[in-house]
Amino acid sequence: MFTELYFMKGIRVIPDGHYLGEGISQGLARGLLVFFCDQNLTGEGMGIGSVAVRDHEYTYFSRSWNDSADEGALIRTFTIDTRMIWSIHGNPLPWLTRWIESGISVYMQLPAFQNIIMRPVLPLRRILCIHPVFETIPPRGQVTVTYRVEGGHVDVRAEIHPPMQPGDTVCLLNELSAIWFTAAVRDEKPGPPPPGWAMLNAQKPPIPLYDPVHGIRFAITRPSVTPAVQTGLFWGRECTDDLCWAGFCVELGPLDGSQESLVAHYSISVTAGGCP
Numbered sequence: 001m002f003t004e005l006y007f008m009k010g011i012r013v014i015p016d017g018h019y020l021g022e023g024i025s026q027g028l029a030r031g032l033l034v035f036f037c038d039q040n041l042t043g044e045g046m047g048i049g050s051v052a053v054r055d056h057e058y059t060y061f062s063r064s065w066n067d068s069a070d071e072g073a074l075i076r077t078f079t080i081d082t083r084m085i086w087s088i089h090g091n092p093l094p095w096l097t098r099w100i101e102s103g104i105s106v107y108m109q110l111p112a113f114q115n116i117i118m119r120p121v122l123p124l125r126r127i128l129c130i131h132p133v134f135e136t137i138p139p140r141g142q143v144t145v146t147y148r149v150e151g152g153h154v155d156v157r158a159e160i161h162p163p164m165q166p167g168d169t170v171c172l173l174n175e176l177s178a179i180w181f182t183a184a185v186r187d188e189k190p191g192p193p194p195p196g197w198a199m200l201n202a203q204k205p206p207i208p209l210y211d212p213v214h215g216i217r218f219a220i221t222r223p224s225v226t227p228a229v230q231t232g233l234f235w236g237r238e239c240t241d242d243l244c245w246a247g248f249c250v251e252l253g254p255l256d257g258s259q260e261s262l263v264a265h266y267s268i269s270v271t272a273g274g275c276p
Helices: 094-108 111-128
Strands: 006-008 011-014 033-036 047-054 059-070 073-088 130-136 142-150 153-160 169-177 183-186 189-191 209-211 216-220 224-226 231-239 244-252 262-271
Touching (some): 011 262, 047 142, 059 130, 153 169, 169 262, 216 244
Antiparallel strands (some): 011 033, 047 169, 073 130, 183 189, 183 209, 209 216, 216 262
16 A cells, blocks of 8 residues: 655655544545645645435535555445534524535535625624534445546546435545645646635636645546536635635535446646745
């Protein structure tokens, strides 16, 4: 088993190992971590090629996985075994969770208004001590992700094993720290970062994110999916008390619960000029 996938111009991409993460996502199973020299650029983000599942009530994650290697590639099978429930003063409340999940669906469809929407939400969360609680549940699915470095980028192949529940949406997460990735690259020039969540234009190449401190560009290719299902490619950035991520999400579904495996494939590049 290898300990890192590549070292190129100061960038190391390595397996999760024992990194617990930060903020809301602490303790969840991550994908690959990204380092620049000795600086962990992943932070609270879920890394490259992690997994979540959503239905109409809850979001589910993984806290357990199995690793194997195959000709220089890392193969990680995530078991979806954790349910996120929102709580007030530490008391998990399913009704609050359903309300927040419904609100998130609306929030994601209104990128132009997300900053306005969040202005009253964040103080209310602090006043009421609203935080997520992660509960272990019986496994409700598995996703096997193969990571392979090809030509300076990370090739990600995710196989969703049947059966998922009808109506599930599988989210392939690719997130690094919002502390570093504070901008986006448009027309080869750094500009404002994306809002909290927004769908990328399907008719244009995905817009890269940018870390101006280290001069690092973080980009994704548009995914291919077999067999064809409803697919969305999102990008975003959030930097709050317990959320600090910037990255991309491939959404597959809602699925029909068929017995057929689903395979998604895309590439991630993290490129820089070298160590200062």
